[in-house]
Amino acid sequence: MRSRPYHHGALRAALITSALQAIAEVGPAGWSLRDLARRAGVSHAAPAHHFGDKKGLLTAIAVDGYLMLAAELDRTWQETRDFAEIGVAYVRFAVSNRAHFEVMFRPELLRSSDPALEEVRRVSSTRLYGPIEAMRAADPSFETTAAATAAWSLVHGLASLWLGGNLPRALGDDPETIARSVVTYLFRPLPARGRSGVG
Amino acid sequence: MRSRPYHHGALRAALITSALQAIAEVGPAGWSLRDLARRAGVSHAAPAHHFGDKKGLLTAIAVDGYLMLAAELDRTWQETRDFAEIGVAYVRFAVSNRAHFEVMFRPELLRSSDPALEEVRRVSSTRLYGPIEAMRAADPSFETTAAATAAWSLVHGLASLWLGGNLPRALGDDPETIARSVVTYLFRPLPARGRSGVG
DNA sequence: TGTACATCAGTGAACGCGCGTTCACTGATGTAC
DNA sequence: TGTACATCAGTGAACGCGCGTTCACTGATGTAC
Numbered sequence: 162m163r164s165r166p167y168h169h170g171a172l173r174a175a176l177i178t179s180a181l182q183a184i185a186e187v188g189p190a191g192w193s194l195r196d197l198a199r200r201a202g203v204s205h206a207a208p209a210h211h212f213g214d215k216k217g218l219l220t221a222i223a224v225d226g227y228l229m230l231a232a233e234l235d236r237t238w239q240e241t242r243d244f245a246e247i248g249v250a251y252v253r254f255a256v257s258n259r260a261h262f263e264v265m266f267r268p269e270l271l272r273s274s275d276p277a278l279e280e281v282r283r284v285s286s287t288r289l290y291g292p293i294e295a296m297r298a299a300d301p302s303f304e305t306t307a308a309a310t311a312a313w314s315l316v317h318g319l320a321s322l323w324l325g326g327n328l329p330r331a332l333g334d335d336p337e338t339i340a341r342s343v344v345t346y347l348f349r350p351l352p353a354r355g356r357s358g359v360g
Numbered sequence: 361m362r363s364r365p366y367h368h369g370a371l372r373a374a375l376i377t378s379a380l381q382a383i384a385e386v387g388p389a390g391w392s393l394r395d396l397a398r399r400a401g402v403s404h405a406a407p408a409h410h411f412g413d414k415k416g417l418l419t420a421i422a423v424d425g426y427l428m429l430a431a432e433l434d435r436t437w438q439e440t441r442d443f444a445e446i447g448v449a450y451v452r453f454a455v456s457n458r459a460h461f462e463v464m465f466r467p468e469l470l471r472s473s474d475p476a477l478e479e480v481r482r483v484s485s486t487r488l489y490g491p492i493e494a495m496r497a498a499d500p501s502f503e504t505t506a507a508a509t510a511a512w513s514l515v516h517g518l519a520s521l522w523l524g525g526n527l528p529r530a531l532g533d534d535p536e537t538i539a540r541s542v543v544t545y546l547f548r549p550l551p552a553r554g555r556s557g558v559g
Numbered sequence: 560t561g562t563a564c565a566t567c568a569g570t571g572a573a574c575g576c577g578c579g580t581t582c583a584c585t586g587a588t589g590t591a592c
Numbered sequence: 593t594g595t596a597c598a599t600c601a602g603t604g605a606a607c608g609c610g611c612g613t614t615c616a617c618t619g620a621t622g623t624a625c
Binding site: 187188190191266267268269273286304306307308310311312313314315316317318319321322325326327328329331332339342343344345346347348 | 386387389390465466467468472485503505506507509510511512513514515516517518520521524525526527528530531538541542543544545546547
């Protein structure tokens, strides 16, 4: 039997993998750095070498998440040129990368002013604003910021509610299908314009 | 000097108040039942008498939250009969009752199958579905569930993003104003119908 | 109005546990010459 | 190709701390008669 080598070799990556697994299982609060060390088979003090503390590790995960999100949105826009599909892609990202998503928007878990984090945040927001700007060219009454916020809010809320198990079962169990159906209600004509009073 | 009476008198309420304060300050994970006991000036074992454990306390807070939310949405609908204003009220509730809101949608913090919780959840969802049903009467192409989910997602996402400090500053600093502007993009005509490709 | 008793709310000492942090260390790897 | 040395990654024992939980208790309140 080979004894365990002194150096793990890829401990940083292994810790991130374990953390993602732990987050998916019990949320970002349900485990300690010592837990991760145990999972990775290293001594309990080893994680501090790479991340300092738990916030450092979660910040690294958030950075990865924003990069993946930006890539996914970009790929979708290049392929489809369909704004609605960007929204669907956002939900797909959240559901497929639940652990990343759960950490990315919880500032109390992160070093929010980490420069790398701020940079990837900025980059990924341009993946939303670009396409919205294009829509404004077609209808100048669109205010870019408000319209982008509406779109972002819709898909962000949908993803959050779905992940929290808060949506009615009647919608089915495929989040991507749900998203595709729900986003059609953004920028959709009202039956009667102006005040929507109907009661 | 009067010595502290043996019975607190209203410990249950005092613990909830302290918990709300603590959540607002450091989030739902940053404190212990012993912390709350200290704040309330009682012995560290006293909280268990009323709530069993932290989940029990947070569940009680969530129940209160749903009741307050349902009341706020109902009041708004009765007063305005304007569906958009229900969305604004949702955001107003979240921002004014941040601690409640942060707990209500985090199932891992709650006893999700608590009967009282399930009941108030059900009640508060009818405050959304009722008005949406009314809109469907005016436009049969509305699918109640999908349209309600779109509306809920939009305001839920907006509230979450605002509370997390994730929205661009350009929107201003009054969440109710932001909400009123953003919800106009729900059910709003697109410049060109069908595929929204513009690139 | 008084007494006896049950129930309820809160006490405080004790427990075992897992945590993050510190620190002197060891083993492996990379680099200069 | 060999040697010396610096740097880096990970070890493991020790620490003090706050936590939830237990348990026998005490003091206050409510109720029956």
